[in-house]
Amino acid sequence: MSLILGFDTSAAHVSAALFDGSRLLAHAHEDMARGQAERLVPLLDAVLAEAGVTWARLDALGVGTGPGNFTGIRLSVACARGLALGLNIPAVGVSLLEAVALDxxxxxxxxxxxxxxxxxxxxxxxxxxxxxxxxxxxxxxxxxxxxxxxxxxxxxxxxxxxxxxxxxPARHAPGSAVARIAAERWQHAPERPAPVYLKPADAAPARDAPPRILDDA
Structure with missing residues (x-):
């Protein structure tokens, strides 16, 4: 039995699920327009606690990579990369376009x-x-x-x-779909998850040249 924790914050929600390869052990989904950054890790802790599982027992992570909200995608992907590094387990990126069509x-x-x-x-x-x-x-x-x-x-x-x-509607909540898809891929040396944007970021670097620094010498 493998334990896969999947999560997603690519839209106005925080969604997470723990999947063992055949059944869902715990899940949570909260709609929220903002505050995902503060809520994500506590929600993941709560999902693990509901299933009686510690972080050390996880075999892999699944993370929604978008497309969707620019900041939300970066939040989840950065969290997945950091957790994967700290736990020494793989993280699998899953497109939400694939996730909503699952099953x-x-x-x-x-x-x-x-x-x-x-x-x-x-x-x-x-x-x-x-x-x-x-x-x-x-x-x-x-x-x-x-x-x-x-x-x-x-x-x-x-x-x-x-x-x-x-x-x-989709058959599964985003976190659940991400966990299920990641469960099929985590053993095949997945690449590090990366955001899927399909559009330019709303905030772009300034186009103006930086001010010239004068040398007093």
């Missing part, structure tokens, strides 16, 4: 919310391959529609309406 019968189009009437999308088992991307909802091509298509995820409704497709 859904295909064809599926994953849909996550993005600002300004846009959505992050990715296909699974669709006739047309739709790679992970950020797109305006009113620019989604009509030829993405196909028989039996289900749009899944928090932004599924407007996309399903545009494509004349069915819609459904």
């Amino acid at each position: 859904m019968p295909g064809p599926v189009l994953s849909c996550l919310p993005a600002p300004r009437d846009r959505t992050y999308v990715m296909s699974r088992d669709m006739a047309r391959d739709v790679p992970a991307q950020l797109i305006a909802i009113d620019e989604i091509p009509a030829d993405w529609a196909e028989p039996g298509l289900t749009c899944v995820g928090p932004a599924a409704a407007p996309v399903a309406t545009r494509l004349g497709a069915a819609q459904a």
